[in-house]
Amino acid sequence: MKEKLNRFEWYWIFYDIGNSGFSLMLAAILPLYFNHLAQNAQLSSAQYLAYWGYATSFITLIVGVIGPIFGSIADFKGMKKKLFILFLLMGVLGCYALSLANHWLWLLVIYIIAKVGYSSSLVFYDAMLTDITTKERYDRVSALGYAYGYIGSVIPFVLSIALILFKDSLHLSLNQAMIGAFIITASWWLLSSLPLLKTYQQKYFIPKQEKIIQTTFQRLQQTLGKIYHQKQIFYYLIAYCLYIDGVNTIIGMATAYGKALGLDNNDLLLALLVTQFVAFPATIAFAHFSKRFATEKVIRLCIFAYIGITLFAVSLVYAIQFWILAILVGLFQGGIQGLSRSYFASMIPANQSGEYFGILDVCGKGAAFIGTFLVSGVTQLTGHEQMGLAVLILIFIAGLYFFQRSLKATQ
Structure with missing residues (x-):
């Protein structure tokens, strides 16, 4: 019989429940509001998708720079929690501030600030995994974090889309309904974090030193040198950078892609809601599979699945196809995310978890860079959304190749 989760593991999972509400809002609701503001400014569908993708790519660049630096600082005694709070508040306050935006450009600016706070907080949150549980429970706790995050995020999401879908009955304008949605999401995120x-x-740490900044950069330089010679970690980071970029691109741009193809708002929102319900049991199932099969085999299965999902997405035309796509993504999304996190945690030293997860974050955690940039660029150049999305197939194949290289390095 499996040992029950202790309170520290549950409280860690609660944060996944809270931040997942914000993540779902970004994936499903915010792009629709951005589309509304963009249409008012007479932007084309290709411009809309491209600007959204460029903003997401810019976020990744910012987090990619600060993630390893602050992640390394977080490994010093008492620093992980302080930095976590700093970026948590940046994300939550940014979410509240989204309610003030009434122009597409201002919305993108505030979105960038809020998403940087959200993504950066996940560096420290992921690094906390080594402190709140034991190594043999990494897979289970990490997967359950994603699983309960999916189902928990449905609560603020349902309240938010109820305001939007029934705004006329409630005598609300779209702007007023969106203000309510942002406030509900930010409050849910904050309360779940408490x-x-x-x-x-912080159980594992490095003793504080006087010259923290200087020591931080020295440690980063040394760690990066070590990683190059630790071929399993080195190739895994490259693989993760590629395949998780593909996953995050599909998550982050799914609604924008569907909207650009002219799909109905209600179909898009409800289909993404189905994704959350499918992802909950599916992610728990993957946690169980990791006990029966090697974690790396399960991750490889997920990469193959995403290649197939992307091939299907390229041919998407009708609303029913988007529903099928949402179900397929829900089946594999939590598995590849949760097991990738725990698999990496099992390879790194516990007292340097902040530093290593900061480096992992550069490789695609919380946002996609390569994928969103290429999808946006190809879409803008060709004027066809399907051509842009097709690029992800090559990214997943390259990720699978380097993942295999990582496995061979352990033999």
Whole structure:
């Protein structure tokens, strides 16, 4: 019989429940509002998709620079929680501030700020995994974090889309409904974070030193040199950078892609809601599979699945196809995310988890860079959304290749 989760593991999972509400809002609701503002400014569908993709890519660049630096600082005694709070508040306050935007450009600016806070907070949150549980429970706890995050995020999402879909009955304008959605999401995120903030203790750390900044850059330089010679980690980071970029691109641009193809708002929102319900049991199932089969085999299966999902997405035309796409993504999304996180945690030293997860974040955690940039660029050049999305197939294949190289390095 499996041992029950302890309170520290549950409180860690609660943060996944909270931030997943914001993540779902970004994937499903915010692009629709951006589309509304963009149409008012007479932007074309290709411009809309391209600008959204460029903003997402810019976020990744920012987080890619600050992630390893602050992640390394977080490994010093007492610093992980402080930095986590800093970026958590940046994300939550940014989410509240989205309610103030009434122009597409201002919305993108505030979106960038909020998403940087959200993505950066995940560097420290992921690094906390080594502190709140044991190595043999990494797969289970990490997967359950994603699983409960999916189902928990449905609560603020349903409340938000109820405001939007029934705004006329409630005598609300779209702007007023969106303000309510942003406030609900930000409040849910903040409240779900409180148990972890009250109880978390950094178990593994490096003793504080006087010249923290200087020491941080020295440690980063040394660690990057070590990683190059640790071929399993080195090739895994390249693989993760590629395949998780593809995953995050599909997650981050699914609604924008569907909207650009002219699909109905209600179909898009409800289909993504189905994704959350499918992802909950599917992610738990993957946690179980990782006990029966090697974690790396399950991850490889997920990469193959995403190649097939992308091939299907390229041919998407009708609403029913988007529903099928949403179900397919839900089946594999949590598995590849949760097991990738725990698989990496099992390879790294626990007292340097912040530093290593900061480096992992550069390779695609929380946002996609390569995928969104290429999809946006090819879409803008060709004027066809399907051509842009097709690029992801090559990214997944390249990710699979380097993942195999990582496995061979352990033999």
